Amino acid sequence: MKLTVLGCLGAYPYKQQGTTSYLLQSDDFNLLIDAGSATLVKLQEHLDPLALDAVILSHYHHDHIADLGVLQYYWQLHPEKDPEAVLPIYGHTRDEFHFSELTIPGVSEGHGYFEAEELKIGPFLITFMETIHPVVCYAMRIVEESTGKVLVFTGDSGYLESFASFAKEADLFLADTYLFEGNERHRAHFTSKESGELAKAANVKQLVLTHLPQFGDLEQLKEEAQRAAGADIQVALAAVDKVFEI
Numbered sequence: 094m095k096l097t098v099l100g101c102l103g104a105y106p107y108k109q110q111g112t113t114s115y116l117l118q119s120d121d122f123n124l125l126i127d128a129g130s131a132t133l134v135k136l137q138e139h140l141d142p143l144a145l146d147a148v149i150l151s152h153y154h155h156d157h158i159a160d161l162g163v164l165q166y167y168w169q170l171h172p173e174k175d176p177e178a179v180l181p182i183y184g185h186t187r188d189e190f191h192f193s194e195l196t197i198p199g200v201s202e203g204h205g206y207f208e209a210e211e212l213k214i215g216p217f218l219i220t221f222m223e224t225i226h227p228v229v230c231y232a233m234r235i236v237e238e239s240t241g242k243v244l245v246f247t248g249d250s251g252y253l254e255s256f257a258s259f260a261k262e263a264d265l266f267l268a269d270t271y272l273f274e275g276n277e278r279h280r281a282h283f284t285s286k287e288s289g290e291l292a293k294a295a296n297v298k299q300l301v302l303t304h305l306p307q308f309g310d311l312e313q314l315k316e317e318a319q320r321a322a323g324a325d326i327q328v329a330l331a332a333v334d335k336v337f338e339i
């Protein structure tokens with residue numbers, strides 16, 4: 094499967110870079126993971142938004158859904174849209190208002206996902222784990238059925254030991270790393286050190302730092318994570334347009 098970074102800043106866009114959003118592709122299936130600000134213009138450089146097969150959301154903070162509404166308008170108003178096509182949008186159901194916004198008749202349809210249930214979306218099998226965050230948020234373990242390859246996306250989360258099992262042996266661990274070392278046990282986000290420690294505990298193959306801060310030296314962030322992860326784990330920074338083959 095192929096992961097393309099559309100946006101990887103936390104909280105708000107900055108200097109032409111948007112917030113959390115990824116395009117995950119397998120065979121001909123196109124899954125959008127989160128829809129942060131600047132998603133839609135960036136997505137159009139990679140794929141016709143009408144070619145999306147589904148959208149999945151980790152949670153309903155603005156930096157993860159800012160472009161969802163305009164994506165729905167795109168599906169509603171684009172002249173080439175197949176009148177029969179409805180875009181499935183997967184989200185948790187524990188926020189009634191936001192979940193209800195996923196559905197626009199004839200345009201998009203909200204589908205709930207649940208922690209206890211494995212979800213099949215196209216070529217992917219997905220399981221969920223609630224994270225540590227000020228609002229309800231879920232991490233996703235996404236398995237490509239045909240190859241067994243695993244992507245774990247943390248969503249937004251403060252340090253949570255159970256990532257060691259949830260992300261076990263993942264081929265790529267995409268981890269919210271909004272904070273530099275020294276801010277451990279934050280209530281909303283990992284620090285670089287914690288991302289590295291969890292990657293090591295889970296024995297993942299590659300750690301990709303994302304939900305990046307707007308300020309500070311990102312090379313330092315990466316070095317801190319690498320130090321905690323140990324030399325056996327490859328650590329990379331997410332960046333807009335970067336593609337990871339998993």
Ligand SMILES: [Zn+2]
Pocket residue numbers: 103104113154156157249304
């Ligand atoms: Zn966020």
Ligand SMILES: [Zn+2]
Pocket residue numbers: 152154226249
């Ligand atoms: Zn958040």
